[in-house]
Amino acid sequence: MSLKHGLLGLLEYGDMTGYELCKVFNDSLAFFWQATTSQVYRELSAMEKKGWLCSGEVIQSGKPNKKVYGITDEGRSELTQWLARDLKKSDVETRSAFLMKIFLSGRTDPRQAIENLRAFRDIHVQELSKLEKSSAIDTYGQDMKDNLIPLFWGLTARFGSEYYRMCIAWADESIRILTEVSQ
Amino acid sequence: MSLKHGLLGLLEYGDMTGYELCKVFNDSLAFFWQATTSQVYRELSAMEKKGWLCSGEVIQSGKPNKKVYGITDEGRSELTQWLARDLKKSDVETRSAFLMKIFLSGRTDPRQAIENLRAFRDIHVQELSKLEKSSAIDTYGQDMKDNLIPLFWGLTARFGSEYYRMCIAWADESIRILTEVSQ
DNA sequence: TGGGTCATGTAACCTGTTACATGATTAG
């Protein structure tokens, strides 16, 4: 249920539209969670039905009207309970289609695996620089002692950048090994 | 479609039952892909309908009968095509409910976050030692130059152990930061 | 005139989770 709770958490910082929530996911949380617009809109209406959110329409001129969502007390208590739940193994498990491909690459030309590794490396180099730019902006001028929000954002962002660095180093080493073996 | 292709890939090494495939997933691939029995059985019958697999029953005495699956030529060509497809960004994206929790922990007692971090750390310490044990067994005595399969298994396993190490170091550092801030 | 941003969604489909169901054998 992480998407629902992620949306609840973001709405605690202020009311937002589905469109704005999508942007936050794609701009700031993309390295540990992705969400498409269709999914976000679906989850928002499901959560409104449950009573976790309420919404109001904002009439705009020159632009389409907005549907702004806000968190209710029920939503807040649901979020609190979710945060307090003990960590399960499934909360930390991840899946990677990429590693599946590498794992099965023994039956094809190693050059294909090298190409995949290079693409993997390039994606992570790009993501790392994106993340470092956004981290610099988001924590700029924030006082860590007064507000715990940028502190926790910083922890997750540091996870992201260390993960990307590890991926890049691993890919480089793997490319080196495969290049050596395949001559 | 990684689960389907993962199953195809495993069946290339030899015919297996659904039960055995589940065990391989849970014992060897768990650090980058998880699959439950219900999912595996469903995918196997779907793939048989598509013509990627064929099956035969093996009668056993004292034990329940087995349904052994084997890969067909169609299945093999599907796997080859999948391996040759260009890497998309979604192939490398991962999701983590745990990081979502940490990200949203600014609104609760930091001690809860510390507890979650400790649980995260412990799980990864455990997984690392499991993985290192199985890596030692699986590559023992294999000749890397003759057979590329253990080579690629080694690459993914190295990814796993480096990932776990990174997680443990990050958790330790995060616990340190939070402990300092929360006194 | 074409592409990007703002803003909303629906529908169909595929994939993953949880709970349930059965039943024999073997090891401690």
Added chain:
DNA sequence: CTAATCATGTAACAGGTTACATGACCCA
């Protein structure tokens, strides 16, 4: 005697993906 292992699945539900649909405004 009880728990684990072998071996199969079904059903319902939750979550994620892909494709489609609309329409106005702004900037180059």
